[in-house]
Amino acid sequence: MLGSKVVDKLRERGRDAVAASPKTGVNALTGEGLADALTGADVVVDVPNSPSFEDDPVMEFFTKSTTNLAAAAKAAGVGHYVAVSIVGSDQLPKSGYLRAKVAQEKLIAQSEIPYSIVRATQFAEFTDAITASMTVGDEVRVPDALIQPIAAEDLAAEVARVAESEPLGGIENIGGPEKISFEQMARAALARQGEVKTVVVDPQVGYFGTPLSMNSLVTA
Ligand SMILES: NC(=O)c1ccc[n+]([C@@H]2O[C@H](COP(=O)([O-])OP(=O)(O)OC[C@H]3O[C@@H](n4cnc5c(N)ncnc54)[C@H](OP(=O)(O)O)[C@@H]3O)[C@@H](O)[C@H]2O)c1
Numbered sequence: 001m002l003g004s005k006v007v008d009k010l011r012e013r014g015r016d017a018v019a020a021s022p023k024t025g026v027n028a029l030t031g032e033g034l035a036d037a038l039t040g041a042d043v044v045v046d047v048p049n050s051p052s053f054e055d056d057p058v059m060e061f062f063t064k065s066t067t068n069l070a071a072a073a074k075a076a077g078v079g080h081y082v083a084v085s086i087v088g089s090d091q092l093p094k095s096g097y098l099r100a101k102v103a104q105e106k107l108i109a110q111s112e113i114p115y116s117i118v119r120a121t122q123f124a125e126f127t128d129a130i131t132a133s134m135t136v137g138d139e140v141r142v143p144d145a146l147i148q149p150i151a152a153e154d155l156a157a158e159v160a161r162v163a164e165s166e167p168l169g170g171i172e173n174i175g176g177p178e179k180i181s182f183e184q185m186a187r188a189a190l191a192r193q194g195e196v197k198t199v200v201v202d203p204q205v206g207y208f209g210t211p212l213s214m215n216s217l218v219t220a
Contacts, residue, residue, distance in 0.1 A: 001125060002084065003047045005156035006163070013160060021048065028065035031072070038076035043163045044069060046083040046108070053208065055096030062104040070111040080167045081115040083108055084159060087148075087173050088216045089119065095210035105171070114167035118159055121175040121217060124149035131189035134182075134205065135197065140190070142182035144203045145212040148219060149185065150176035175219035 003021065010017035018037055020026035026033035028048055038044060046069050050061035066083070073081055085105050089098040108115050122130065127149050134140050158174050180188075186199045206212060 001049075001123060001152045002156055002159070003045075005152055006045055006047060006159045009156045009160035010163065013164065015160075015164070028069050029061065031068050034068060034072035035076065038072050038078060041073075041076060041078050043080040043082060044073045044078050045159060045163050046081065046104075047159070050097075050100070053097050055099075055209075058097050059100040059103060062100040063107060066104045066107045070107060070113060073113055074111065079114060080163065081108055081111060081113040082159065082163045083115070083117050084155070085117050085119045085171070087119045087121045087175060087219055092210040092212070092216060094206075095208045097208050098210065114169065116162045116165075116168040117171040118155075118162055119171055119173045120155050121148040121150050121219065123152045123155070124176060125152050127185050128189045128193070130207075131186045134186065138197050140186045140197050140199045141202045141205045142186050142199060143205045143207055143212045144201050145182055145207070145214050145216060146179045146218045147182055147185050148175035148179045148217065150174065173219045179218045 004019065007017045007019045018041070020033070020037040026037045028034065046066060048065055050058045052058060052061070070081060083104065085101045086098060089101045092098045105117055108117060131140060134142055155174060162168070183199055183201050190197055207217070
């Protein structure tokens with residue numbers, strides 16, 4: 001979703017961007033192809049995603065891939081490490097996915113490579129899947145919280161801008177243009193799909209294993 005769009009944005013801006021993923025022979029978990037992909041690179045943009053969102057595999061994915069990528073980036077003399085994380089991740093330790101993103105952020109901050117972390121809100125393209133994950137039969141049970149969907153294209157433009165800029169040495173947050181309730185998100189998703197289901201706001205419902213408060217997932 002995101003990586004290919006970042007590559008497009010960088011190329012549109014006249015940058016020499018190398019798309020690197022298992023499909024192009026580069027594997028951040030095994031290290032295969034990393035050294036070649038990074039030869040001559042000024043910046044690395046770390047945006048793979050874990051095939052599993054289960055607690056242990058997702059922790060292993062983000063810690064191992066970022067450890068390998070940072071070591072390869074350091075060896076190649078890369079001067080800027082850019083990664084994408086999630087708004088509010090450090091406030092929601094009950095989510096295994098978000099714990100893994102925070103562990104990834106820490107590895108980057110400790111890597112001794114100048115870095116920028118862009119924490120983003122949920123992709124707009126992901127809201128159908130979020131709604132489906134909260135659906136049981138004819139009912140969608142959603143948390144009593146806000147969400148701020150961002151188009152992956154808009155995030156890609158910001159990640160490309162950050163990659164071209166001086167390292168932040170820290171974290172910036174970016175969210176979509178509107179904060180809406182999970183209820184509104186679910187109703188919009190159902191309307192798009194032409195589905196008729198009951199949407200119930202249930203404060204007990206969490207998000208990827210974590211309870212939410214109203215503003216957990218949105219920018220300040
Ligand atoms: N989804 C959201 O709402 C959201 C919000 C904020 C931040 N983020 C973050 O944005 C990043 C990208 O998410 P996404 O939704 O764009 O992911 P995605 O669509 O699931 O894409 C995953 C990418 O990771 C690559 N990949 C998988 N295993 C790999 C490995 N071992 N080595 C190298 N690359 C590997 C895949 O390569 P192939 O194409 O070769 O299979 C694919 O290109 C993640 O860090 C995620 O945490 C996501």
